[in-house]
Amino acid sequence: MNALATAFEPARSRNAFASKFYHQTSVQTGLEAASPHQLVVMLFDGLVDAIAQARGAIAADNVELKCRAIGRALRIVDEGLKGALDMKAGGDLAADLSALYSFVIQRLTDANLHSDEAALEECKRVITPIREAWLAIAPQAKAA
Structure with a gap:
């Protein structure tokens, strides 16, 4: 790394920290203000985003990112969506x-083990109608 790049490294680190802190604060504020219905929508959105990240990571042959994204998706489904069921x-x-x-959860695990984009797409196809149905009942959830 040249001297100029080294001189700017602390600034980049501060900017990255500030950006991450802003994102975390924004997410935390959103969570605190969200209704239970909105929280479930956020879980579905996070799941779809994690699946997209995993697909991109598989395409880029980035094993670390794939594992992180699928791990996030698994936690959302298991701890968030499934864990919230009464x-x-x-x-x-x-x-x-x-x-x-x-x-x-099984298909996400398969996708992780075999870098299987088709399994990820299958998860998205299964979850999308449920997410859309959940969005459709938003007016009823507000009235309750």
Whole structure:
């Protein structure tokens, strides 16, 4: 690294830190202001984003990024979406969603093990209608 680049390295580090801090603060503020319905939308959006990042990482042959993105997707599905299901109150719908989320978790795991873009696309195809249905009930969620 040349002297000029070295001189600017601390500034780049500060800028990266400030940018990351701003993003984290923005996300935290969004989470605090979000309704339970909006939080689920944010989980779906994060899942779709993580799947897209994983697909890009596979295409770029970036194993580290692929693993991070799929790991994030797995946590969103398992801890966020599946973990939020109320199996008693939700009845058959909650049971069906739990089974669907288990399927997505398996396919994400397969995608990670085999760098399988088709498995990632399958996860997106399965999740998209649920996300769209969730968005469609937004007016009812606000009224409740």
